Amino acid sequence: MSVLIFVENWDGKFKKLSFELVSYGAKVAEMLNTDAVALSVGQVEANELEKLGRYGAARILSAVNDNINVFDSQAFTSIIAGFAQQENAEVVLLSNNNTGKAIAPRLSVRLKAGLAAGVSKLPLSTNPFNVYKKVYSGNAFSNVIIKTDLKILTLAQNSYEVTETAGKSVVTQVTAEWNSATVKTRVTEVQKQTGKILLTDADVVVSGGRGMKSAENWGPIVELAELLGAATACSRPVSDEGWRPHEEHTGQTGKIIAPNLYFAIGISGATQHLAGVSSSKFIVAINTDKDAPIFSAAQYGIIGDAGKVLPKLVEAVRELKGK
Amino acid sequence: MKILVCISNVPDTTTKVKFIDDFKKLDITGIQWVINPWDELSLTRALELKDDTSNNIQSVTVAHVGLVGAEPTIRKALAIGADDAIRVNAEPADAWLVASQLANVLKGESYDLIFCGIESSDFNGSSVGGMLAELLNYPSVSSVSNVKLENGQAVITREIDGGKEIVTVPVPVVAIVQKGIAKEPRIAAMRGIMMARTKLLKVIEPVAVDSLTEVVNYEMPKPRAACKFVDPENPGQLVELLQNEAKII
Numbered sequence: 001m002s003v004l005i006f007v008e009n010w011d012g013k014f015k016k017l018s019f020e021l022v023s024y025g026a027k028v029a030e031m032l033n034t035d036a037v038a039l040s041v042g043q044v045e046a047n048e049l050e051k052l053g054r055y056g057a058a059r060i061l062s063a064v065n066d067n068i069n070v071f072d073s074q075a076f077t078s079i080i081a082g083f084a085q086q087e088n089a090e091v092v093l094l095s096n097n098n099t100g101k102a103i104a105p106r107l108s109v110r111l112k113a114g115l116a117a118g119v120s121k122l123p124l125s126t127n128p129f130n131v132y133k134k135v136y137s138g139n140a141f142s143n144v145i146i147k148t149d150l151k152i153l154t155l156a157q158n159s160y161e162v163t164e165t166a167g168k169s170v171v172t173q174v175t176a177e178w179n180s181a182t183v184k185t186r187v188t189e190v191q192k193q194t195g196k197i198l199l200t201d202a203d204v205v206v207s208g209g210r211g212m213k214s215a216e217n218w219g220p221i222v223e224l225a226e227l228l229g230a231a232t233a234c235s236r237p238v239s240d241e242g243w244r245p246h247e248e249h250t251g252q253t254g255k256i257i258a259p260n261l262y263f264a265i266g267i268s269g270a271t272q273h274l275a276g277v278s279s280s281k282f283i284v285a286i287n288t289d290k291d292a293p294i295f296s297a298a299q300y301g302i303i304g305d306a307g308k309v310l311p312k313l314v315e316a317v318r319e320l321k322g323k
Numbered sequence: 324m325k326i327l328v329c330i331s332n333v334p335d336t337t338t339k340v341k342f343i344d345d346f347k348k349l350d351i352t353g354i355q356w357v358i359n360p361w362d363e364l365s366l367t368r369a370l371e372l373k374d375d376t377s378n379n380i381q382s383v384t385v386a387h388v389g390l391v392g393a394e395p396t397i398r399k400a401l402a403i404g405a406d407d408a409i410r411v412n413a414e415p416a417d418a419w420l421v422a423s424q425l426a427n428v429l430k431g432e433s434y435d436l437i438f439c440g441i442e443s444s445d446f447n448g449s450s451v452g453g454m455l456a457e458l459l460n461y462p463s464v465s466s467v468s469n470v471k472l473e474n475g476q477a478v479i480t481r482e483i484d485g486g487k488e489i490v491t492v493p494v495p496v497v498a499i500v501q502k503g504i505a506k507e508p509r510i511a512a513m514r515g516i517m518m519a520r521t522k523l524l525k526v527i528e529p530v531a532v533d534s535l536t537e538v539v540n541y542e543m544p545k546p547r548a549a550c551k552f553v554d555p556e557n558p559g560q561l562v563e564l565l566q567n568e569a570k571i572i
Contacts, residue, residue, distance in 0.1 A: 010484060070490070071483075072462070073453065073456075073462070073463050073464070073465065074457075074462055074463075077457065096449070097484075098465065098466045098481075098482060098483065098484065101441065101449040101453070101465055101466065101499075102453065102463070102464075102465035102466070102499070103453070104449075104450070104453070105418070105422075105449070105450040105451070105452065105453025105454040105457065106453045106454070106456065106457040106463070108418075108419065108450070108453075108454060108457075108535075109419075109422070109453075109454050109457035109458055110457060112535075113535070114417075114419065114535030114536045115418065115419070115448075115450055115454075115535070115536070116536060117447070117448045117449045117450055118447055118448075118449070130539065133447070134447055135445065135446055135447055135538075135541065136334070136338075136340045136444070136445055136447075137336070137444050137447060138544065139338075139339070139340050139544070140340050140342070140541050140542065140543055140544065141541065141542045141543075141544065142446075142538045142539075142540070142541050142542070143538070143539040143540055143541075143542070144536050144537065144538050144539065145536065145537045145539055146535065146536050147534075147535055147536065147537060148535050154449075184462040184492055184493055184496075185462060185464065185490050185491075185492055186490060186491045186492070187488055187489070187490050188478070188489050188490065188491055189488070189489040190483075190486065190487075190488050190489075191486050191487045191488075191489075192483070192485050192486035192487075193485055193486055194485070196485065198484055198485050200484070201484075204571075204572070228572060240506075240507075246468075246502065246503050247482075249502065252336055252360070252444060253360050253361065253364075253501075253502045254502050260571055261565070261569075261571045261572065270337075271336060271337045271338075271339075272336050272337070275336070275444075278544070281571070282565075282569050282571050284561065284565070285550070295550045296547070296550070297547060298547075298550045299547065299548060299550060299551060299569070300550065300551050300552075300553060300561055300564055300565070300569075301550040301551070301552050301553070302552065302553050302554075302555050302558060302561060303552060303555060304555030305555075308555070309555050309558055312556075312557075312558045312559075313558035313561065313562070316558050316559040316561070316562040317562055317572075319559075319562075320562050320566065320572070
């Protein structure tokens with residue numbers, strides 16, 4: 001038996017979410033009295049792989065194949081399903097990010113295993129296997145029982161603390177099965193921004209809404225974000241107006257994020273917006289309307305015009321950061 | 324070419340959900356039901372593709388797994404412009420059950436492009452599209468923000484961390500759609516509403532499938548502590564609180 005954790009890499013590197021995932025998987029393995037096995041697919045250096053051991057992976061499988069040149073959900077499903085069977089997995093764990101969402105449902109069918117997507121706490125019990133997840137876009141939560149022997153879980157980002165253990169682990173090099181002739185996805189173009197903090201990875205997010213009044217007023221938001229090492233975001237009307245790119249839209253139909261700190265500036269906090277940010281650990285709201293719903297979700301608030309408050313806030317943060 | 328759009332029937336996104344029977348069931352009193360937002364955008368994109376006659380699309384069909392109460396939502400999809408609809412008469416107990424019913428309907432059919440929303444706004448499962456593709460052994464592309472058709476293949480833009488990737492996939496393919504696929508959902512015009520009444524809504528009885536998961540009960544989010552207000556003239560106080568009280572910066 002084992003808990004198999006699929007740990008994605010980005011250009012050969014892991015990130016915080018990888019370590020969250022391994023920490024969570026290791027704890028589930030402990031509850032099941034079994035081992036956590038981390039599965040990495042693609043070329044990753046040994047010292048990077050060994051990091052996974054620090055978060056509780058008893059063993060690390062590094063599956064490589066030089067022919068892998070595209071993320072194809074069928075091919076990756078085959079690779080992970082193969083190792084799940086080989087490792088006699090009781091639980092297969094993935095992140096609830098783009099990659100996890102693409103593979104987990106396919107794995108569920110391939111392995112005839114019930115899937116709970118976006119779990120945000122440890123299982124309440126393992127027999128029955130009872131997990132906790134968001135429903136109604138964060139307006140409620142549910143306890144869900146997975147009835148099959150093998151379970152697939154995807155973990156909501158930033159929902160579980162990274163926990164270091166004293167454990168050591170063994171890295172095993174294995175081959176990832178890959179048949180280029182049967183892979184159906186072909187990449188024709190990649191558009192990637194570099195050097196920017198990803199919205200879904202950011203610990204701090206500075207977000208502006210309609211209260212910013214126009215695209216020209218975004219300067220202090222970007223500045224505040226830079227000072228805090230934060231990502232920038234916006235509400236739906238802002239991206240619909242074209243003031244900011246669609247990639248920045250946070251909310252129910254946009255990005256769903258869970259940073260440690262979220263600044264909602266000139267955002268009233270409609271239900272649909274809150275659905276995308278309600279998992280943030282702290283919310284700071286700046287708004288002219290004291291009755292704006294965002295203040296019910298926020299821990300800290302300033303009632304005032306963003307145009308006036310923001311420059312002062314930027315100065316105060318600059319002072320703190322000594323820049 | 325034929326397009327299928329899978330739609331889910333969900334409470335309007337502004338609904339304040341409440342539960343009954345000891346938090347075991349959703350209280351449906353007063354709920355307005357709508358097409359799941361991502362499915363509505365998918366339908367809009369499907370109709371845009373059909374409007375471009377060079378794509379040579381014969382029909383856009385919507386499919387739904389649910390009981391008769393969902394028919395007004397299905398009719399709405401027909402009013403927006405879908406040509407016909409299929410409803411599998413089963414309680415949508417979990418994603419596996421829904422995907423299995425859809426797969427059964429699609430066996431022997433020849434839809435080239437199948438749209439599914441990346442999640443439904445009720446169970447947030449992100450599951451049905453991928454499951455359906457796997458059941459049919461079709462390729463699937465997830466986190467999709469654009470779909471075009473070129474030379475009988477799907478040219479799909481998908482989100483990757485920090486950017487976008489354009490991929491080409493042969494049809495039939497399942498496109499699992501997120502924001503950006505259409506600018507705004509298409510709205511039903513009066514003529515569409517009139518026509519929807521007479522369009523074909525085929526009801527199919529379900530096959531026997533057990534769900535793999537089961538909701539035990541629901542919980543409401545923990546109420547957050549009251550907001551602490553800071554003097555707008557002195558945002559420095561906020562920085563101080565974030566640093567020393569919240570210990571977050």
